[in-house]
Amino acid sequence: MTGFLSLQGVRKEFNGVVAVESFDLEVEPGEFVSFLGPSGCGKTTTLRMVAGFESPTSGTIRLAGEDVTYAKANERNIGMVFQSYALFPNMTVSENIGFGLRVRKEEGAARGERVAELLDLIHMPDKAKSYPNQLSGGQQQRVALARALAIRPQLLLLDEPLSALDAKIRDDLRAEIRRIQRQLSITTIYVTHDQEEALALSDRIVVMSKGQMEQVGEPFEIYNNPTTGFVASFVGQLNRLPVTVVDPALGRLRVGRSEIRTTSLIESPAGAEVSLMMRPEEVTLDAEEENVLEGTVESVTFLGSIVRVQVGVEGGRLTADLFNERLLELPVAGEATQLSFPSHACWVMV
Amino acid sequence: MTISTTPLPVTTESEVAQAPRERSRFWAWLILLLGALYFVIPLGATFYWSLRAEKDVLGFEAYRRLFADPNFWPTFLESLVNAVFAIILSLLIIVPTAYWVTLKLPKLRPVVEFITLLPFVIPAVVLVFGLIRLYGRPPLLLTATYGSSRVILVCAYAALSFPYMFRSVDNGLRAMDVRSLTEAAQSLGAGWPTIMRKVIFPNLRVALLSGALLTFAIVIGELTIALFMAQQTFGPYMANLTRSKVYEPSAMAVVAFALTWAAMGTIALITRPGKRG
Numbered sequence: 001m002t003g004f005l006s007l008q009g010v011r012k013e014f015n016g017v018v019a020v021e022s023f024d025l026e027v028e029p030g031e032f033v034s035f036l037g038p039s040g041c042g043k044t045t046t047l048r049m050v051a052g053f054e055s056p057t058s059g060t061i062r063l064a065g066e067d068v069t070y071a072k073a074n075e076r077n078i079g080m081v082f083q084s085y086a087l088f089p090n091m092t093v094s095e096n097i098g099f100g101l102r103v104r105k106e107e108g109a110a111r112g113e114r115v116a117e118l119l120d121l122i123h124m125p126d127k128a129k130s131y132p133n134q135l136s137g138g139q140q141q142r143v144a145l146a147r148a149l150a151i152r153p154q155l156l157l158l159d160e161p162l163s164a165l166d167a168k169i170r171d172d173l174r175a176e177i178r179r180i181q182r183q184l185s186i187t188t189i190y191v192t193h194d195q196e197e198a199l200a201l202s203d204r205i206v207v208m209s210k211g212q213m214e215q216v217g218e219p220f221e222i223y224n225n226p227t228t229g230f231v232a233s234f235v236g237q238l239n240r241l242p243v244t245v246v247d248p249a250l251g252r253l254r255v256g257r258s259e260i261r262t263t264s265l266i267e268s269p270a271g272a273e274v275s276l277m278m279r280p281e282e283v284t285l286d287a288e289e290e291n292v293l294e295g296t297v298e299s300v301t302f303l304g305s306i307v308r309v310q311v312g313v314e315g316g317r318l319t320a321d322l323f324n325e326r327l328l329e330l331p332v333a334g335e336a337t338q339l340s341f342p343s344h345a346c347w348v349m350v
Numbered sequence: 351m352t353i354s355t356t357p358l359p360v361t362t363e364s365e366v367a368q369a370p371r372e373r374s375r376f377w378a379w380l381i382l383l384l385g386a387l388y389f390v391i392p393l394g395a396t397f398y399w400s401l402r403a404e405k406d407v408l409g410f411e412a413y414r415r416l417f418a419d420p421n422f423w424p425t426f427l428e429s430l431v432n433a434v435f436a437i438i439l440s441l442l443i444i445v446p447t448a449y450w451v452t453l454k455l456p457k458l459r460p461v462v463e464f465i466t467l468l469p470f471v472i473p474a475v476v477l478v479f480g481l482i483r484l485y486g487r488p489p490l491l492l493t494a495t496y497g498s499s500r501v502i503l504v505c506a507y508a509a510l511s512f513p514y515m516f517r518s519v520d521n522g523l524r525a526m527d528v529r530s531l532t533e534a535a536q537s538l539g540a541g542w543p544t545i546m547r548k549v550i551f552p553n554l555r556v557a558l559l560s561g562a563l564l565t566f567a568i569v570i571g572e573l574t575i576a577l578f579m580a581q582q583t584f585g586p587y588m589a590n591l592t593r594s595k596v597y598e599p600s601a602m603a604v605v606a607f608a609l610t611w612a613a614m615g616t617i618a619l620i621t622r623p624g625k626r627g
Contacts, residue, residue, distance in 0.1 A: 053533055073536040080537040086530035090552040099548075100538030144534075151538060 004029040004187050005050070005155060010059030012045055012211075019045045021211045023059065030185040032178070034198040037208035038234065043191045044159060046208075050189060051157055052076050064154055079148030083160040085140040087132040093143050094119070094128040100151035118146040121180060138169040145177065149184065156181070156188045162197065174200060195235045199223060207231045229349050232277055239283065241316045243276045243348075245269065251343065256314030260291040264347035274348045282345035283320035285309065285331060287338040291346070293318070294338055297331045311339055393607065400600035412597035416605065419598075421587055426606075429584035430613065432500070433569035436507035437562045440515045443508065445558070448519045449550055452528050466516040469509055474574040481506060482578065499579045506575050511565035518564070522557025563614050570610060 003026030010023040020042040027033050035043035048054040050061060052073030061069045068076055087096050094115045101111045119125045122142040132140055141161055148156060158177070162170040178201050181188050192198050198205050199219040207214040207222060207230070215222060215231045226232035233240070246252040248266035252259060253276060260276070268274050295313035307322045309331055320339055322328065331337060403411035416422055444466075451462050469477070485492040485502055492498040531553070535545045551558070573585035588606070592599045 051533070051537060053536070073533070074539045074541055076537075077539075078537060080534065082530045082534060084527050084530050086527060086534035088531065088534075088549055088553070089526070090549075090555075099535070099540075103535075103539040103544060147534075147538070157537075 003027045004031075004064060005189070006060070006062040007046070007050070008060045008062075010046065010049060010056045010061065012042070012049060012054060013057045018211050020049070020056075023213060025206060025213070025216065027187060027189070029187055032181055032188045032190065032201060032203045034190045034192055034202040034205045035208055036192055036195060036198040036205050036235070037214075038193055041208040042211040043193075043206075043208050047157055047159055047189060047191045050155070051078055051080050077151065077153050078155045078157060079151060079153035080157045081141070081144050081148050081159065081161045083163050085132070085137070085144045085164075087140055087144055087147070089132055091131075092128065093124065093130050093132070093135070096132070096143055097147045097150050099147065104151065114150055118150050121149070121183075122146045122176075136169075137165050138173055141165065141173060142176065145180065149180070149186070154187070156186050158188065158190045160191055160193070162192075162194075170197075177201065199235070205235075207235065209234070229275075232349070237280045237319060237321070239276075239278045239280060239318050241276045241278075241313070241318060243274060243315075245272045245274055245348075253348070255293065255316075258293055258314065260293070260346075261343040262346045262348060263344045266348050268348070268350060272350075274350055276346050277349055278318075278341050278346040280308065280319040280321040281306075283318055283339055283341045285311075285320055285322065285337055285339050288340040288342070290340065290343055292338055292340045294336070297333050297335050297337050299333055300330055302330075311337060313339070393604070396600045397604050400597055400604055403597040403601075410601075412601035413605070416598050416601045419591075421582075422602075425582055425584045425587040426609065428582060429570050429572075432504055432507060432583060433566045435504045436511060436569050437565045439504065439508040440511045440561070440565055441558060444512065444515045444519050444561075445551065445554065446546070448516060448523055449528065449546070452520070452523045453532060463516070463520075466512040468512075470513055474510070474572075475578070477506060477509075478575045478578040481575075493579070496580075500581060503575060503579050503581055503583075507565070507569045507572065510568055510572070510575075511561070514564035514568075515561040518557045518561035519554060522554040525557075526553050559614075559618060566614060567610060570606065 005025075005027040007023050007025045010020060011018070012020040023042075023046055025033070035046060037043050045054060049056050052068070052071060052075075055070055059069070060067060063076065063078070088099065091099065097118050098111050098115045101114060106114070115128070116125070119128055122145065124139065124142060124146075127135065127139065127143075132143070135143065144161070145158075161177070162173055165173065174197060177190075190198070190201060199222075202219055204216060204218055205222050206216050209230045215227050217225075222231065222235055226235060232238050241255060243253040243255050243260070245266055245268050246254050246259065247270060248268060251262045251264070251266060253262065253266075253274075254260075255276070262276065266274070293313045295311040295318070298310045298312050298317065300310075301308040302324075305324055307324055307328065307330060309320045309322060311318050311320065318339060400412045401408040401410065403409070403415070447462060451459050481502055482493060484490065492502050528550075531549055532545055535549050540548070571585050571588065572583070573589055576583040576585045577589075584606070588599070588602060591602060
């Protein structure tokens with residue numbers, strides 16, 4: 001079954017160098033999908049192929065059932081928002097928003113109505129006559145969003161739209177993008193290297209690395225059940241501790257002289273050297289009933305809502321993220337401590 | 351012994367920081383003044399000399415004689431028209447080329463830069479002999495009539511403007527995010543002609559204006575090519591006047607200066623911001 005947007009076996013090479021390989025994705029109507037990955041992983045190249053700015057070396061791209069693999073960008077009816085805003089400096093806000101409609105030869109009154117509607121949508125009706133250089137970065141990006149939406153696109157593409165903005169404006173605009181996307185139920189592809197952005201915004205996330213899709217899933221699934229080491233380490237903070245398998249059937253593992261347990265599946269045989277993974281927020285500095293390790297506090301970093309504590313244990317180092325509260329007694333570097341984590345919160349990777 | 355109660359002058363931190371700033375401002379003004387004098391003194395002297403056509407009286411007699419000369423306006427207008435066509439031709443060649451090089455063929459930039467610099471390397475006299483040899487014989491017999499020679503002249507002027515026009519346009523293109531603007535326009539449904547007309551040209555306004563200004567200045571006073579192509583333009587007229595008159599050449603220099611700036615001011619006014627591209 002094919003989705004509203006369908007990418008099948010998409011591959012892209014630049015002078016013999018593979019940028020994207022075996023990319024298969026079905027996007028449902030109204031869905032918000034993020035491409036998440038580090039620089040050079042192929043996420044923007046994939047987006048540009050969907051937009052029509054690059055042609056795939058092989059594979060097929062379908063939009064609403066129509067093959068658009070080699071269709072020109074200006075024939076696709078896809079709205080795009082760029083990292084650098086890309087507003088036309090010689091045009092006012094309303095001229096920028098109405099540009100696509102003018103190109104489509106939409107009649108003046110209808111065009112004016114649509115521009116006013118979009119100015120209301122982005123809460124900027126008073127800026128209609130302003131030029132882009134008279135607006136803040138956040139305002140410019142809102143106008144760019146309105147301009148992309150003005151043409152009633154079948155698909156909205158956003159290429160790292162918040163990267164150039166300050167943290168506070170980024171948070172506000174992120175919520176704004178999600179609100180507008182839900183209000184219009186427009187199918188959206190969002191490219192970002194910021195995992196928090198992808199987790200907060202998306203219905204589904206495609207995690208990419210070295211031109212390949214690593215995992216596709218809902219944010220909760222991606223974060224809590226990563227299927228590859230790359231996804232586990234790229235999305236969120238991760239502890240990785242070298243351990244030895246004692247009894248794979250019972251989930252028993254050895255770290256130095258201590259024995260710990262996991263409820264996750266262990267495919268390696270007894271005696272195998274593997275890595276035990278767990279999120280820092282699952283680790284506590286209390287000696288709970290299971291998986292207790294002795295260690296020494298190496299550093300304490302205050303990050304506002306959380307306090308990050310690094311503890312040296314036998315065979316490695318673990319990070320614990322503690323929720324900040326006024327009565328929290330901060331540990332001191334150099335002091336001996338115990339830490340523990342539940343057996344369901346850790347998993348083994350080879 | 352009396353004790354003075356007057357407080358001692360205190361130098362604050364801001365005053366200490368202000369002193370070097372004022373010093374640097376003084377030097378900036380001085381350099382600006384010297385630069386202005388460098389341009390203004392010769393112009394002033396020329397103007398003063400142009401007023402001395404009548405004995406013991408400062409007046410505009412030289413200007414009156416100049417404007418009364420039946421060859422003044424026709425030659426100036428001919429050069430003006432040549433300049434306008436040379437600017438248009440140069441823009442039509444350089445803007446798409448520079449745009450395409452910036453967008454699609456950045457590796458070709460050094461080659462294009464070299465080609466546009468050729469008019470600096472090839473003297474005008476060599477260029478004109480080359481043009482006459484190429485177009486002065488069949489099958490491309492374009493020097494046969496005054497009108498067809500003028501076409502060659504305009505083409506040669508467009509080529510002479512390449513070094514200035516390319517650099518102006520290239521700087522303008524580098525100052526804007528050409529790729530994103532082009533792709534944004536494409537995603538909104540615009541084709542190449544619309545992108546060039548509505549997005550690229552309007553945003554290159556200042557760069558185009560400076561390129562046009564330089565082309566205009568070159569064409570208005572150009573002598574060598576016009577002379578060899580037997581064209582009755584402003585350059586040969588000025589050269590002829592300098593040889594035969596005393597005060598009129600100075601008056602003409604002042605008038606040419608004023609007319610050039612007036613023409614460019616008009617272009618600037620026509621293409622001012624707020625006008626639709």
